[in-house]
Amino acid sequence: MTDQPAVELQAVSKTFGDESTGVRALDGVDLALADGSFTAIMGPSGSGKSTFLNCAAGLESITSGDVRIAGQSIAGWDDTELTKFRRKQVGFVFQGFNLIPYLTAEQNVALPLKLARRRSSPRRVRELLESVGMAERRGHLPSELSGGQQQRVALARALVTDPAVIFADEPTGALDTTSARAVLELLRTSAHDLGQTIVMVTHDPVAAAVADSVVYLVDGRIVGTMAHPSADAVAAQLAHLDDFTAVAR
Numbered sequence: 601m602t603d604q605p606a607v608e609l610q611a612v613s614k615t616f617g618d619e620s621t622g623v624r625a626l627d628g629v630d631l632a633l634a635d636g637s638f639t640a641i642m643g644p645s646g647s648g649k650s651t652f653l654n655c656a657a658g659l660e661s662i663t664s665g666d667v668r669i670a671g672q673s674i675a676g677w678d679d680t681e682l683t684k685f686r687r688k689q690v691g692f693v694f695q696g697f698n699l700i701p702y703l704t705a706e707q708n709v710a711l712p713l714k715l716a717r718r719r720s721s722p723r724r725v726r727e728l729l730e731s732v733g734m735a736e737r738r739g740h741l742p743s744e745l746s747g748g749q750q751q752r753v754a755l756a757r758a759l760v761t762d763p764a765v766i767f768a769d770e771p772t773g774a775l776d777t778t779s780a781r782a783v784l785e786l787l788r789t790s791a792h793d794l795g796q797t798i799v800m801v802t803h804d805p806v807a808a809a810v811a812d813s814v815v816y817l818v819d820g821r822i823v824g825t826m827a828h829p830s831a832d833a834v835a836a837q838l839a840h841l842d843d844f845t846a847v848a849r
Contacts, residue, residue: 604671605632606765606797607656612665614648614655614820619663625651627820629665633765638791638798640808642834643817644842649801650769652817656799657690657767658682670764687716691758691766693787695773697750699742705729705753706738712761728756732786748779755786759796766790768800772807784810805834816841 614626625648633639641649654660656667658674666675669689674682691712692698699708706725713720729735732752742750751771758766768787772780788810790796800811808814809831816824818841826837 604635605668606635606637606670607631607633607799608666608668609656610666610668612655612667613663614651614660615663625820626655626662629820629822631815631822633797633799635764635797636791636795637813638788638811639800640811640814640829641799641801641817642803642808642814642838644838646819647817647841648820649817651820653767653769653799653801657692657765658686684716687712688761689764691761691763693751693754693758693766693768693771695770697742697747697754697774699750699753699757701742704739704741705734705745708742708753709757709760712757716761718761725756725760728759729753732756733782746779747775748782751775751779751783752786755783755790759790759794763796765797765799768798768802770802771800772802772804780804780807805831805838808834 609629609631612626612629613624615622615624617623629652641652643649655662658667662675666673674685700711703711706729709725709728710720726735726738729738732755734749734752734756737745737749772783775783784807787798787800791798802808809829811829814826814829814834815822816837826833
C-alpha cells in the first residue's frame, strides 16, 4: 500500500449531448480513494452511479476535470492508450460475469495476461482459482458453472494482472443470497488481505455494508459518505435520498 490514492477524481463533470442543453450526469465530482480501500458507490436511480464508474475506469471520456489511476492522469487519452492502460491497471467484475463461453475457467482467468501481452503464469492462475474456491472447477466451461461460481472466476480474472483498482458493477445483482454473500466476502478479503483497491457500484444495502465506506451520489454530485456502514444505516440513508430526490423533482 502507498500514500498515493489508487483512484482520484478532480472536479470531474460528464455531460451527454450539448454542454448547454445536454444531460449533466456528473457535476464536479471530487473523490480520492486510498490504496487498499473497499468503497461502495450508491444513490437513487439516475444518480450517476454507472457514469461515475465508467468515467473513473476510463471507459467513458469526461467533459471536464481529471481522473487519475495509480497517480497517472488518463483524461484526454485516446481509446488505444486507454485500452492498453486498463489491461494493466484496471480489473472489472460485472453483474453479467462476462466470461468467454468457449474458454474454461482457467483460460478465462489467464485471458487478461494474454491481452496485455504478458507471459501467462499457470501457477498464478491456479493459485487465484484456489483462492476463490474454484481450483477443482478450473477445466469447466462457464455453462457448466453456477452463477456464483462464474462470478468467482470473474473475480480471479480481475485480480490476475495485479491491477491498481478493481471496479465492480453490481457484482451480486444476478446471484442468490448465499452466492452473493460468498462473493462479497471474497471482495472484502481481496481488499483487506491482498491490499486490492475495490470500487463497487451497488443498490443493495447488504452488499454496501461489506465495504469500508459508502459514497452517496445524487444528480451527479457527491452528497455524503459513510464510514463503517451497516445495512440498516445504508438503507435509511438511501430512503432519505430517495425522498429528497422525489421532492426535488
